[in-house]
Amino acid sequence: MTESFSVPAATIPCENCSAPTQPGQAFCGACGYPQSGTEDQKNRFRDSIRIKKVLVAETQKETRTAKTIIFVFAGLYFCLGLFHGFVADDFPTMIVELFICLLFLVLGAWSSKNPFGAILTAFFIYLTFQIVEVFIDPTSLFKGIIVKIFIIGAFVKGIRSAMEAQKYIKELEKMKAVRTDE
Amino acid sequence: MSDIDVEIQTACPHCQAPYQPGDAFCQICGKELVVEPRDDFGDVFVPLRPVLLYYFMLLLVLALYKFTDSFPDGLAGMIVITLVTVVITVAFTVESWATTRKLYSFSGVRWSILGLTIGGAMVGSLVVNMLCDFINASFHDDVFYNTYLFADTPYPLLFATLMIALEPAIFEEVAFRGFLFTSLARITKGVNAVYVSAFLFGIMHLSIISLIWLVPIGIAFAELRRRYDTLWYGMAGHFVYNFCIVLYEYFGI
Ligand SMILES: [Zn+2]
Numbered sequence: 001m002t003e004s005f006s007v008p009a010a011t012i013p014c015e016n017c018s019a020p021t022q023p024g025q026a027f028c029g030a031c032g033y034p035q036s037g038t039e040d041q042k043n044r045f046r047d048s049i050r051i052k053k054v055l056v057a058e059t060q061k062e063t064r065t066a067k068t069i070i071f072v073f074a075g076l077y078f079c080l081g082l083f084h085g086f087v088a089d090d091f092p093t094m095i096v097e098l099f100i101c102l103l104f105l106v107l108g109a110w111s112s113k114n115p116f117g118a119i120l121t122a123f124f125i126y127l128t129f130q131i132v133e134v135f136i137d138p139t140s141l142f143k144g145i146i147v148k149i150f151i152i153g154a155f156v157k158g159i160r161s162a163m164e165a166q167k168y169i170k171e172l173e174k175m176k177a178v179r180t181d182e
Numbered sequence: 183m184s185d186i187d188v189e190i191q192t193a194c195p196h197c198q199a200p201y202q203p204g205d206a207f208c209q210i211c212g213k214e215l216v217v218e219p220r221d222d223f224g225d226v227f228v229p230l231r232p233v234l235l236y237y238f239m240l241l242l243v244l245a246l247y248k249f250t251d252s253f254p255d256g257l258a259g260m261i262v263i264t265l266v267t268v269v270i271t272v273a274f275t276v277e278s279w280a281t282t283r284k285l286y287s288f289s290g291v292r293w294s295i296l297g298l299t300i301g302g303a304m305v306g307s308l309v310v311n312m313l314c315d316f317i318n319a320s321f322h323d324d325v326f327y328n329t330y331l332f333a334d335t336p337y338p339l340l341f342a343t344l345m346i347a348l349e350p351a352i353f354e355e356v357a358f359r360g361f362l363f364t365s366l367a368r369i370t371k372g373v374n375a376v377y378v379s380a381f382l383f384g385i386m387h388l389s390i391i392s393l394i395w396l397v398p399i400g401i402a403f404a405e406l407r408r409r410y411d412t413l414w415y416g417m418a419g420h421f422v423y424n425f426c427i428v429l430y431e432y433f434g435i
Contacts, residue, residue, distance in 0.1 A: 027212035029205030034212055096390050103393065110377070117374035120230075121381045124237065128385050131241060135249035156227075163226040166370060174206065174214070 016045070017176035031176040049177040052168045059165040063115045066158025069151055070111055070122050074104035116162035123155040226369055233365045236274050236357065237382055240267060248388055257331045264349055271353045278361035285360055285413045296418055299406065303419040306402075307426035310395045317391070342428045351421035358383040358400065359407040359416045367408075376404040399423065 011020035019030035026036050034041040078101040085094030103125070111118035130148065134141045172178045192200050194208035194215060201208055201215060208215055227234075243266050246252050253259040275282065332338040332345070358379050366375035380400030384393045403416035 021209075025209050027207055027209050029202060029207055029209045032207035032212050032214065099390060099393075114374060116370055117378050121378050124382055125385055127238070128241060131238075132245055132249070132388065135245045160226055163369065 015042075019176075031174070033175075045175075049172065049175055052172050052175075053177070056165050056168045056172070059161040059168075060115070062161035063111075063119060063158045063165070065154040066119045066122070067108065067111045067115065069154055070104050070108045070118070073122075073126075074101050074108060077101035077104065115158065116166050119155060119158040119162055123152075123159060126151065126155065229365060229369050232274065232278065233362050233382075236270070236362060237386065239270055240357075240386060243267065243270070244386070244388060257335065260331055260345065264345060268349070268353055271357050274361055275356055278364065281364050282360050285364075285407070285411060287412065288414070290410070291412055291414050295406075295410065295415055299415045299419040300422045302402070303423040304426055306395075306399065307423045307430070311427070311430050313395065339428070339432055342432065343425060346428050347421050347425040350424055351417050354383065355403065355413050355416045355420055359403055359413055363404060363407055372408045376401055376408055379404050 010023070012023055013019065014021050014028040014031060014033055014035060016033035017028060017031040019028055021028050021035050024036060027033065028035050033045055077097045081094045081097035081101060084090040084097060104122070107118050107122045107125075111122070169178060192203065194201055194211060194213070196213040197208060197211040199208060199210035201210075205215060207213065243263065247259065247263045253262055332341045335341045362382065363375050363379045366378050370378070380397050383400035383404075384396035387396055403419060406415040406419070407413060
């Protein structure tokens, strides 16, 4: 049994992933591509990759609002920091606000590489800020409540869409249709 | 090794044809060979529920402690808040015991890694201590490092060690590297679970500037847990780190 596999016969690269395959082999062992299948079967394999890529692109559209909010926060805290530092002469507050700006910039950069982790983290940080705010000043709960609900809704939607994207990307990685990166 | 053994181990589960080690798909039928036990949880917020519940319960209790007068002053307040967080953490640990018990096993714990972790924690605490001096921040901004509270007790160093070094080393690890990490790792890649759990660990301390060192510390311990599937390295490192901070404060370094 082992004999038949170890024969150094001329291998041909898989049309989909370039892994070496034996001539006459039905499917590629690395990606499942129907190497000796009909044109129809091969097209179905390629279509399945194409559809998943379209679905990933779709979910990316849906995470855009959440990503934008992260960068808006970065900008907002940057402006607040400058205001407190140079108009109100409150340097400790400026340092904290510029640091929060940096935090959101990090999350923003992370979100373009991995939306799920970044949006989930931003969601937790945003809610933490809001809760702490309410403890410091209970009347702040209803201040800008519509904006708050919009932001939370965008994060929740972003988390769900990013989760979907994660699922399709995992399937595409198995089909060797995207680069696997850790 | 007999031929039969080989065939049993390397037969495609769909068509029983033998396959080559390293293959992801059967070369005969084209189906996936190793089907991962995928959690079909539907909505992502279902597996996230314990993470949300634990984090926000803890946050509410800590915010009550830090920003309101609902807890007793001084040492009594600190003992009460510690007991409350311990009870919450134990409840979640019991709830998730089936999926996290393997993290408490001593088998596979290597002395070399343990030693490196402890050494790293000592160096880390020194660096953070110097950084704190440099940026003129204080550990007291953090809800947890209130060493001065123990000054009037009969054994200040002992009590500070128990409450500030030992208790967080056990219960923060059990939570953030234990059940929270496990819940996150179910729904996303391990690397993501490392970062998300590290940020949760950081912001839970309710001190913005402390994030500079809390997030890297969280990443280090979470990475140890991801790589070695044990909580012992994190607990040892966490204890040593916090104990060093207690010592610096106690001896005024
Ligand atoms: Zn292939």
